Amino acid sequence: MKYKSQNVAKLYFIAAIGLFIGQILFGVTMGLQYVWGDFLFPAIPFNVARMVHTNLLIVWLLFGFMGSAYYLVPEESERELYAPWLAKLMFWIFLIAGAATIVGYLLFTYSDLAKLTMNDLLPTMGREFLEQPTITKIGIVVVVLAFLFNIGMTILTGRKTVVSLVLLTGLVGLAVFFLFSFYNPDNLFLDKYFWWWVVHLWVEGVWELIMASILAFVLIKITGVDREMIEKWLYIIIAMALISGLVGTGHHFFWIGSPDYWQWLGSIFSALEPIPFFMMTLFAFNVVNKRRREHPNKAATLWALGTAVMAFLGAGVWGFLHTLAPVNYYTHGTQITAAHGHMAFYGAYVMVVLTMISYAMPIMRGRTANNEIAQTLEMWSFWLMTVSMVFITLFLTGAGILQVYLQRYSESPLPFLVVQDKIALFYWLREIAGLVFLSGLLVYVYSFFAKGKEVGEIKEITT
Amino acid sequence: MSNSTAIENEQRLLPGDLAIWFFIFAELLVFGIFFIVYSIQRLQHVELFNQYQATLNKETGAINTVLLITASYFVVRAVDAIKTNNISSCINWLYASLGMGTGFLILKSYEFYSKFSVGIGINTNDFYFFYISLTFFHFLHVILGMIIIFFVILFAKKGKYSAKEHTGIETAASYWHMVDLVWIVLFPLVYIIH
Numbered sequence: 001m002k003y004k005s006q007n008v009a010k011l012y013f014i015a016a017i018g019l020f021i022g023q024i025l026f027g028v029t030m031g032l033q034y035v036w037g038d039f040l041f042p043a044i045p046f047n048v049a050r051m052v053h054t055n056l057l058i059v060w061l062l063f064g065f066m067g068s069a070y071y072l073v074p075e076e077s078e079r080e081l082y083a084p085w086l087a088k089l090m091f092w093i094f095l096i097a098g099a100a101t102i103v104g105y106l107l108f109t110y111s112d113l114a115k116l117t118m119n120d121l122l123p124t125m126g127r128e129f130l131e132q133p134t135i136t137k138i139g140i141v142v143v144v145l146a147f148l149f150n151i152g153m154t155i156l157t158g159r160k161t162v163v164s165l166v167l168l169t170g171l172v173g174l175a176v177f178f179l180f181s182f183y184n185p186d187n188l189f190l191d192k193y194f195w196w197w198v199v200h201l202w203v204e205g206v207w208e209l210i211m212a213s214i215l216a217f218v219l220i221k222i223t224g225v226d227r228e229m230i231e232k233w234l235y236i237i238i239a240m241a242l243i244s245g246l247v248g249t250g251h252h253f254f255w256i257g258s259p260d261y262w263q264w265l266g267s268i269f270s271a272l273e274p275i276p277f278f279m280m281t282l283f284a285f286n287v288v289n290k291r292r293r294e295h296p297n298k299a300a301t302l303w304a305l306g307t308a309v310m311a312f313l314g315a316g317v318w319g320f321l322h323t324l325a326p327v328n329y330y331t332h333g334t335q336i337t338a339a340h341g342h343m344a345f346y347g348a349y350v351m352v353v354l355t356m357i358s359y360a361m362p363i364m365r366g367r368t369a370n371n372e373i374a375q376t377l378e379m380w381s382f383w384l385m386t387v388s389m390v391f392i393t394l395f396l397t398g399a400g401i402l403q404v405y406l407q408r409y410s411e412s413p414l415p416f417l418v419v420q421d422k423i424a425l426f427y428w429l430r431e432i433a434g435l436v437f438l439s440g441l442l443v444y445v446y447s448f449f450a451k452g453k454e455v456g457e458i459k460e461i462t463t
Numbered sequence: 464m465s466n467s468t469a470i471e472n473e474q475r476l477l478p479g480d481l482a483i484w485f486f487i488f489a490e491l492l493v494f495g496i497f498f499i500v501y502s503i504q505r506l507q508h509v510e511l512f513n514q515y516q517a518t519l520n521k522e523t524g525a526i527n528t529v530l531l532i533t534a535s536y537f538v539v540r541a542v543d544a545i546k547t548n549n550i551s552s553c554i555n556w557l558y559a560s561l562g563m564g565t566g567f568l569i570l571k572s573y574e575f576y577s578k579f580s581v582g583i584g585i586n587t588n589d590f591y592f593f594y595i596s597l598t599f600f601h602f603l604h605v606i607l608g609m610i611i612i613f614f615v616i617l618f619a620k621k622g623k624y625s626a627k628e629h630t631g632i633e634t635a636a637s638y639w640h641m642v643d644l645v646w647i648v649l650f651p652l653v654y655i656i657h
Binding site: 279 | 480482483485486489490492493496497500585586592596607
């Protein structure tokens with residue numbers, strides 16, 4: 001580790017992994033509730049399990065991004081973090097606020113939680129993914145502003161690199177677009193319209209910048225390839241991500257009451273959203289092939305390449321499947337969306353955070369890479385989680401195709417709940433794949449404690 | 464070393480940086496899809512498209528075509544100049560191309576203004592939707608092309624380029640030609656053919 005203050009990332013990563021475990025536990029719980037509706041009822045009803053599952057995902061990814069930034073930025077800026085104490089303070093505030101919110105979801109009915117947190121004063125609750133009480137949202141804003149100040153001051157007073165500036169742009173975007181979660185108009189159309197400014201412009205806009213810069217950083221470190229080559233790819237990838245992703249928001253505006261032209265704009269631009277992900281795949285493999293050093297952290301290399309491939313499949317291919325307006329007319333809001341959501345979040349954002357953790361955690365624990373056993377276990381967990389996520393996606397896609405046909409396309413369409421019964425087999429299979437994913441996650445956690453033969457140091461390749 | 468050799472090999476096939484060609488390809492794909500969709504829509508509503516096409520200002524469109532082609536000629540002269548190590552001439556040609564680009568932006572803004580000021584917008588009808596969104600998207604590309612040229616000028620002033628190493632200038636030139644090429648298709652397609 002080059003700078004002492006990078007160590008603050010460790011806290012964030014540990015919290016991220018802890019919340020990740022929670023997310024998956026609630027995931028397998030609600031996976032079972034799909035086919036066994038009364039499971040854990042009334043203690044944890046489906047809607048609560050779902051809310052906790054998705055909210056934990058967002059919160060732990062934010063912990064992961066912040067941890068990644070705290071590790072990456074000092075090294076790129078060639079100076080200590082501007083205020084390490086602030087990073088630690090914000091960590092505890094964010095963790096306590098996040099935990100309190102989840103406990104609130106579990107202990108109170110949602111309407112009571114809204115009353116308790118005085119949602120009436122500034123109503124922002126009750127919308128998918130943005131269910132957090134207003135006070136939590138304000139907390140998120142405070143934490144993110146303090147984080148941006150810390151990161152921004154470090155970058156601006158140190159060496160400026162393309163990687164750190166792209167990261168900063170992405171993080172500023174993350175903060176700015178989150179502000180739309182406070183806009184909660186009575187008009188349902190306007191509500192939905194600006195809701196997507198948070199949801200879409202995060203995951204299909206500014207988060208891609210964060211992802212690309214974290215991936216670029218890790219690739220620079222493990223391959224030793226010229227920064228200049230990586231930077232030019234970064235420029236092209238983010239330009240393409242923004243060109244396709246910003247107007248691509250239109251693919252959410254097809255059926256919410258927006259003007260018709262969104263069907264054209266949304267279809268055309270979002271059809272191009274796979275391109276930056278494809279470029280990222282080409283870029284990652286290209287860079288690893290041209291590596292100038294053999295890094296002993298093989299697991300981190302595997303995660304980095306895995307991220308590129310899975311992000312392209314999950315976000316790119318599975319997104320494209322249902323992004324054209326005539327297709328989306330039938331598929332919107334079905335299990336096709338769930339299939340895409342699972343693989344895209346895992347492939348793009350979960351995996352890029354795990355890539356960073358895989359690279360940085362051993363260094364923060366005083367070694368270049370983990371021992372052989374630990375790395376073997378980590379690679380096992382990679383395959384267990386990735387392959388089971390592929391199966392989760394395939395089963396949900398199967399469920400989705402059947403659902404679309406039976407419920408919306410056939411000569412005599414069936415009601416929603418009748419269809420849900422008919423596709424139960426896919427849900428059972430998805431639940432099994434989910435349990436395999438959980439086992440992969442447990443192997444992953446165990447890999448941090450495994451002891452074994454230490455690996456060598458970085459070997460520069462001389463030609 | 465193998466890395467830089469590989470990059471040099473790539474440059475023999477295409478002028479400029481290989482990465483920009485991926486970008487150019489992706490951009491042409493976007494415009495290509497847009498043009499195809501336009502053509503299909505036009506086929507289905509020929510009368511409507513012909514009627515409103517007649518309201519477009521062909522003269523400014525034609526002048527803009529000349530401006531962009533001239534700008535392309537100027538960036539070619541800039542690349543020629545750097546090949547003979549004539550840095551100041553190269554910079555001047557690049558400035559001249561920026562001037563042409565600025566002219567394009569002014570005329571196009573005037574065109575947009577004259578449409579918007581009489582209440583025509585993206586919502587008016589299918590033709591205006593395509594006219595405005597296509598030309599505005601291209602407008603943004605002209606700006607991006609000019610930003611790239613501007614940065615290349617800054618780098619050239621710092622002495623980053625020479626007869627031997629001028630990839631950056633070729634990269635900017637390649638991108639500018641793409642912006643030009645798109646307009647050469649867009650102008651007849653949207654303004655002229657009926």
